[in-house]
Each structure stands twice: as C-alpha cells, then as structure tokens.
Amino acid sequence: MMAVALSAGAALALEAVTVTPLYEKTETASGKPIVLPQNNVRVIVSTFDIAPGATLPVHKHPFARYAVVQAGTLKVINVETNEAKIYKTGDFVVEMINQWHRAENIGSDAVKLLVIDQVEGSAANTILKGQ
Template structure:
C-alpha cells in the first residue's frame, strides 16, 4: 500500500513540475508534458483528501454511446482522464454541466449528486483515480 501511495505521490510531483525542471530531455529520453493542474473540483469546491488511511484506486471505464450513468455522488476525490469520446457531466442539484472530450482531465465534484452521459458517437474511455479512506467505496447511488 505504501509503495502505491508513494508512487502516486511521485507521479503527482513529476506531473506538477514544469517540463524544464522535471527532466532534462538532453540527458534522459523522457519528455514530461503537464496535462492539468487543479485546486478545485468541477463545481468549484476545494479539493480535500481523506483524513484517515488513504487508499488509491485506479480503474478504467468504457461508456457506450448514448449511455447515461445513474445519478450518484462521491464522498472522496475522484479524478478522470478522458482517453476517448465525449462525456457530459451534469450537477443534478444545480442543473449546471460540463462537457469533456478526449485529452480532458476531470476533478469530479465531491458530495454533490451528478450524472454523466456519453453524448458522442464513440465510446467514452476514462482512466479514473479515486482517493478514499482505506476499505471504502467512493460512489454512492441515489435511491
């Protein structure tokens, strides 16, 4: 567990550093391109981490064209990188939504009911990272 957390923290540090400071491409055959830097969720909340033992969960999602996920919320931070497709995420409490496409990075809202729909012709492919209190789930479905 500590190795996973340490790896995640190292990756975060490398991605948040500027490309010129992270690695010298003239000596190392690696190019780092920062993709995102956020301090707030999609709905403007500050990002806060779990206060107990943190567990990092990594998943891939594939959402078929036209499919809509059930209304749900997350109690802990969830990040998603859109690898393909077009996804519309709507906060059902406020009616406000955002549309994300391939290459976008999402910091999902915390504790707010929302819903996502694949609004494109291709499957939506997501790489999803959750930071939860160890042993807990991060998605609650609205009953």
Template sequence: MGRFTSCLVGAATACLLASSTAGALEAVTIRPLAEKTETASGQPITLPQKDVRVVVSTYDIAPGARLPVHKHPFARYAVVQGGTLEVTNAATGASATYRTGDVVIEMIDQWHHARNVGADAVKLLVIDQIEGPGGNTVLHPGH
C-alpha cells in the same frame, strides 16, 4: 558514483537516476495535463485524512449510455482518453462537456450524473483517493 538529475514540475517532484555505468539519460518530456485547486463545481479539493487508499481504474462507456445519479464522498480524478462525456450537477443543472485529453476533477459529495454524448465510446482513466474500506461511488436512493 552515479549522477542524479532532479526535475520539479508544479507540486510534484520527479527524480531520475542515470549512473555513469548505465549511460546518460538522453531525453525526458513532461507534459502537465492539469493543475487545479477546485473540483468541477468550484469546491476546494479535500483529501482523505486516514487509512487512505488510491484506486486506479479504467471505464468504457458505450455511446448513448448514461450513468445514474451518484456522488463521490472522496476525491476522484479522471482523464478522458477517448469520446465525449457530459456531466450534470443534479442540484444546479449545470453541465460540463469533457473530450479526449481533458482532465475531470469530480465534485465531492454532490449528486450528479453523466452520459456519453458522442458517437464513440468514452474511455476514462479514473483515480480515486478513498478513506478506509469500500468504494467512492454512492448511488442516489431515488434513481
């Protein structure tokens, strides 16, 4: 019979199985990247309630490139894998700068824009939680 080892990290549970015939698990390193209850603009994180889809994407944003004014109707999380990204809330003008290793909990349903403010490409790993069909980015009609 196999041996089960469980680890509880934050709110997530990682289960690892090591059977006596396959050999023992030698080492596992878990490094939490972020634990947040609010978006970048201080909103409580809300999640889709029905027909939920998870979409994982990578983004490459060239030096000097700007993303247009847009918003996300549902939760979006990004891990900055390279570069320097500045995100500005269009309503308040408040900006935040994210660098390699930072986790961005994007604002939900608030207009904002972003730009690469560094010399290197910004590389993002983006995770969207979407309700129903369609995407998670709405472009501002005036921009």
C-alpha cells in the same frame, strides 16, 4: 569519491528528463475545494468504458476522483445546480465531491476513462442516489 560519482550521475539523469505540466487545479468541477481522505488512504486506478447513448445514474463521490478522457465525449450534469460540463478526448476531470451528479455519453463512440480514486480504507467512492 563514490558519493561524487553518484551525485554527478543523478544530475546527468535529471538533465535528460523534461517535465511538461499538463494540468493544475485546486477545486472540483463545481468550483469546490478538493478535499482528500485523512486516514488510511487507498488509491484505486480503474478504466471505465461507457457505451454510446448510455446514461449513468445520479450518484456522488465522498472522496476525490480524477479522470482522463481517453476517448469519446462525456456530459456531466450537477443535478443540484443543473450546470453541465462537456469533456472530450484528452480532457482531465476533477470530479465533484459530495454533490449529486449524473453523466451521459453524448457521442457516437464509447467513452473511455482512466479513473483514479483516493478513498479512506475500504470505503467505496460512488454512492447511488436512493441508497
């Protein structure tokens, strides 16, 4: 009897939830497959605030990085292909993996990002060119 009551309660709880898919992607911003860490996966969630007119140095990410643009306008340039993409408030970004790129705030307001990294162990997920 108890199991039936729990199952009925769980069914009622699920009926009260509406799921709206917002984004689905199988490749990075440059069209490459998303590759995830294989060992000792660590998830890091951060916020980034990028001042108006600021340009980030050329860098790459060895592991998956995702971002939600919470405010502002960000231009990301793949320095290997010279292709650029513009991301605005509300956009979801699947960053390039192992490709050199740079970003710049091209708006008059700060860019605010919610960033989610998936890395192996204690590894960093940003490598600056020349390091």
